[in-house]
Amino acid sequence: MQKVWLSTTYYMDPAVENLSGNAERLMTRAIAYCGNAETGGKITRKALGNLGVPASRSRVAELCAARILVETDDPNVLEFRTWGEWQESGDALARRKKADRERKARERERKKRQEEEGSSRDMSRDVRSTEKRREENIPTYVGSSSHVSNAGEPDSRPSPGAVGWEDPTTGQVHIEPASDPVLDVDVNVARGPAIDATPWKLIREAIPVEHPQAVRTALALEVKMLLAGGTSHEDVKSALGLWMQKPGLGPRTLPSLVSEVIRGRSAPARTAAARPSTTDARVQAVQEAKAAERTNGRRSIFALGSNAPAELAQ
Known part of the structure; x- marks a missing residue:
């Protein structure tokens, strides 16, 4: 793999927020190492120690505690827990490229065999053409004869870049243009699950x-x-x-x-x-003032010392 996929918001993941700077640097270098070696997210402890990060054992323990790296059946090999989720497109592309390389190797071998077989057929055709021309040069006294062409048979060898196959029943060679599936692959950049910040x-x-x-x-x-x-x-x-x-x-x-x-x-x-309105408050204040005046008036009358308080009160 020439590149690996890393989310643009990976640093906001809770598992990454608490990592130290060296642990985060070791994580990114380990991801790049696994992509270059095409290991499917697996990396040995020895390889982690050779990535140039100081105190690598402590940083590896930190990544394991955050569940970014997990142990495998081999105690000396660790694996990225979510590698298959983030790098699925990259791994698929690497597998396709490997399959294409193997397919092209088989095509080259088949083409080589076809060229060898074509050379043998050309030699046989040249021998037959020479014998035919020799027979045509023999004088004959036939009054009329049908025209016989001495042109050679069309070249049945496949053109460069073409794939040929021979029909076992008729012996006819069929030629098909070669194609490169790698050029037709539309690979989109992986983004992973979006994280709401x-x-x-x-x-x-x-x-x-x-x-x-x-x-x-x-x-x-x-x-x-x-x-x-x-x-x-x-x-x-x-x-x-x-x-x-x-x-x-x-x-x-x-x-x-x-x-x-x-x-x-x-x-x-x-x-x-x-809350009561301003008008209601004013009316209530006037009523309270009148009541206070009546009360004060009674008190002043009683204070005169009259012997008939009932009459004065009336």
């Missing part, structure tokens, strides 16, 4: 990196489902902020926090609708 972008903006990767991944899955269900980015971002403010909550409580954000946004509108 939006959930992880929201996670990186709202959740510090100190949180465990498993928790961040679970939150990213919840965010992805919420966005797919039609929840806005702002509501999801606000819910992530609430999740950070409330300790003891798990990642699966994120949908409930989104509902809390939506309720909080619509609460002020309901409060404003229940």
Whole structure:
């Protein structure tokens, strides 16, 4: 294989995000090595150590822990776990090229045999033509005879680049133009499964990196489902902020926090609708003032020391 396929968003994969720089470099070099050697994603531990990355054993252990490399039946051989998913087109192209090379070798051998057989037929034809011309030169006294052509038989040898086969029943050689299937193959560049970067972008903006990767991944899955269900980015971002403010909550409580954000946004509108109008407030204030004046008037009358409070009250 002259090239291998690597997703343009491979670095956003959770398994790759926690790798060290040298481990990621070892991973990309190992992918290129497997493509060049056409091993189908398998690589020996010795080959991993010869790829020029320092502390290769620790980096190999790191890749195995992330489940990027997995062990095989041979303890000295490791294998890329998702090689068949990402490199399927490349492996198929390599197999087709190998089959084409073998087919062309068989065609060259068959063509060589046909040329040898054609040379033998040409020699026999030349002998027959010489004998025929000798017979024609013998004087005859026949009054009339049919015209006999002394032209040689057409060359039945296949032209260069053609494939021929002989019919066993008639002995006739059929010539077919050769074709190169490699030139007719339309190979599309493999892209792998597309990774939506939006959930992880929201996670990186709202959740510090100190949180465990498993928790961040679970939150990213919840965010992805919420966005797919039609929840806005702002509501999801606000819910992530609430999740950070409330300790003891798990990642699966994120949908409930989104509902809390939506309720909080619509609460002020309901409060404003229940508030009395300005006119009603003024009427209530006037009534309260009149009641206060009546109460104060009674108190002032009683304060005069009258002996007939009932009459004054009337």
